[in-house]
Amino acid sequence: xxxxxxxxxxxxxxxxxxxIRAGAPGSVPAIFLSDPAVALVGAETIDIDDRRxxxxxxxxxxxxxxxxxxxxxxxxxDRGLWSWLAARYFEQLCFRESAGSRKLRPEYSYVLSENxxxxxxxxxxxxxxxxxxxxxxxxxxxxxxxxxDPAPLSRHSELLEQLGSRQAILGSPSLIAAASQIYSDSTxxxxxxxxxxxxxGSPRRLRDIANQLALTFDTRDMLPNxxxxxxxxxxxxxxxxxxxxxxQVRA
Amino acid sequence: xxxxxxxxxxxxxxxxxxxxxxxxxxxxxEGQIPWAEAKINLGNMRLPPDATVAFEAYYRSSSMRFSxxxxxxxxxPDRMYLTDIDQGGxxxxxxxxxxxxxxGKILAAADGLRPSDEEDGSDxxxxxxxxxxxxGSELWRIDIDDRSxxxxxxTNSIPGFAARLKSSPLLQGLVFPHALxxxxxxxxxxxxxNDDNWSDSxxxxxxxxxxxxxxxxxxxxxxxxxxxxAAKRFxxxxxxxxxxxxxxxxxxxxxx
Numbered sequence: 001x002x003x004x005x006x007x008x009x010x011x012x013x014x015x016x017x018x019x020i021r022a023g024a025p026g027s028v029p030a031i032f033l034s035d036p037a038v039a040l041v042g043a044e045t046i047d048i049d050d051r052r053x054x055x056x057x058x059x060x061x062x063x064x065x066x067x068x069x070x071x072x073x074x075x076x077x078d079r080g081l082w083s084w085l086a087a088r089y090f091e092q093l094c095f096r097e098s099a100g101s102r103k104l105r106p107e108y109s110y111v112l113s114e115n116x117x118x119x120x121x122x123x124x125x126x127x128x129x130x131x132x133x134x135x136x137x138x139x140x141x142x143x144x145x146x147x148x149d150p151a152p153l154s155r156h157s158e159l160l161e162q163l164g165s166r167q168a169i170l171g172s173p174s175l176i177a178a179a180s181q182i183y184s185d186s187t188x189x190x191x192x193x194x195x196x197x198x199x200x201g202s203p204r205r206l207r208d209i210a211n212q213l214a215l216t217f218d219t220r221d222m223l224p225n226x227x228x229x230x231x232x233x234x235x236x237x238x239x240x241x242x243x244x245x246x247x248q249v250r251a
Numbered sequence: 252x253x254x255x256x257x258x259x260x261x262x263x264x265x266x267x268x269x270x271x272x273x274x275x276x277x278x279x280x281e282g283q284i285p286w287a288e289a290k291i292n293l294g295n296m297r298l299p300p301d302a303t304v305a306f307e308a309y310y311r312s313s314s315m316r317f318s319x320x321x322x323x324x325x326x327x328p329d330r331m332y333l334t335d336i337d338q339g340g341x342x343x344x345x346x347x348x349x350x351x352x353x354x355g356k357i358l359a360a361a362d363g364l365r366p367s368d369e370e371d372g373s374d375x376x377x378x379x380x381x382x383x384x385x386x387g388s389e390l391w392r393i394d395i396d397d398r399s400x401x402x403x404x405x406t407n408s409i410p411g412f413a414a415r416l417k418s419s420p421l422l423q424g425l426v427f428p429h430a431l432x433x434x435x436x437x438x439x440x441x442x443x444x445n446d447d448n449w450s451d452s453x454x455x456x457x458x459x460x461x462x463x464x465x466x467x468x469x470x471x472x473x474x475x476x477x478x479x480x481a482a483k484r485f486x487x488x489x490x491x492x493x494x495x496x497x498x499x500x501x502x503x504x505x506x507x
Binding site: 217 | 264284305309311312313314315316332334335336337338339347349353354355356357385387
């Protein structure tokens with residue numbers, strides 16, 4: 001359905017945040033979706049639909065297409081837009097438990113924070129960003145650990161938390177491609193068991209090692225297999241499943 | 252920390268000197284995405300002509316890269332929009348020259364580059380650069396980059412605040428002594444190998460205040476005393492209380 005892009009005003013974002021802090025009772029108030037004083041009408045139009053998404057990756061693919069016509073320079077920081085989209089898809093981002101209450105995440109998961117360091121936790125912006133930046137290599141970052149997940153868009157994995165907290169890592173094609181090879185099942189795209197750990201060979205350690213390697217190597221754009229070859233022995237437990245081949249693994 | 256990182260780099264990486272790079276940062280009005288332009292001169296550095304050149308902008312853990320061709324055929328984009336950079340602080344820049352053999356090895360680099368300040372008409376670099384930023388609810392803070400040193404960030408949400416800070420002894424007295432304390436507590440040790448060690452100019456400044464250029468030892472009490480002595484001498488030199496009183500700036504205090 002073609003309709004104009006909307007953006008929550010500053011007052012709208014504050015009100016949306018207040019509604020979330022109050023426990024997000026009932027359905028999303030219509031003012032956050034269509035009241036022109038709160039959900040400001042933009043000049044652009046988008047072909048938006050309200051279908052249910054079976055995965056965060058599918059959601060990210062959809063958003064990448066949906067927003068392709070918008071100004072790419074402004075899109076990243078467009079707090080009003082990302083917050084409005086969160087309101088639009090709120091029932092999928094925050095499911096209701098059987099008793100009717102919602103399992104809410106921090107406010108910045110829905111209202112894009114003024115603090116850049118919270119961006120990677122936004123439940124709409126992040127699927128868009130990682131799919132746009134990494135394509136199929138982003139699949140493991142967005143995959144649910146459950147085989148059948150009733151609320152896939154509401155998840156924020158520990159793996160994404162460990163790698164996403166530094167945008168320089170999350171924005172690196174080589175690092176994410178390498179991490180995808182190391183930590184995911186190439187058949188299913190799901191994270192391997194144990195990837196939520198924080199010890200040796202963990203994604204957190206990969207992040208720290210990458211910072212050290214960056215003094216000497218171009219960790220951002222070098223070939224992922226080259227990067228994997230530089231990793232210390234603590235990552236050897238993951239290497240058994242990696243098929244080293246001559247193909248470049250890039251988005 | 253900066254000198255420790257340097258000593259860890261034993262791969263023969265060339266240092267690209269600052270004078271080879273000019274960066275301009277265009278910040279525009281609030282809400283506009285900042286963009287950068289750069290001029291890079293890699294001539295006569297004996298680098299492989301097909302080595303790739305990359306320009307990066309970064310602040311804290313956020314960074315963006317722009318491809319700039321090769322050493323022999325540099326192509327620097329006219330406008331590099333900084334769409335994925337944390338806008339909450341002083342953006343820095345780096346240049347990387349990367350081996351063409353696919354190894355990812357960095358052959359040459361310049362790091363911690365500050366944008367040229369278009370307002371600076373003189374050759375003299377200010378000891379503490381001031382920049383306006385969106386700081387949320389904060390009014391000011393000191394941002395210290397390991398390589399390029401401190402910057403005083405002030406909020407851009409209060410019109411005229413930065414200009415007022417430059418001229419008001421009252422505001423200066425409220426901000427500058429504490430900024431000095433923050434900087435001195437993070438002053439890196441002298442590094443004879445590094446021409447660009449930012450602490451050198453601050454040690455010169457301490458000397459001008461009549462304060463020793465470093466504490467006698469690393470004991471917390473000693474460091475604290477040294478920092479407080481420097482702050483005291485600084486305030487005496489700047490006569491903040493006298494000047495603030497004489498300026499006629501008034502703090503209204505309600506008596507309830």
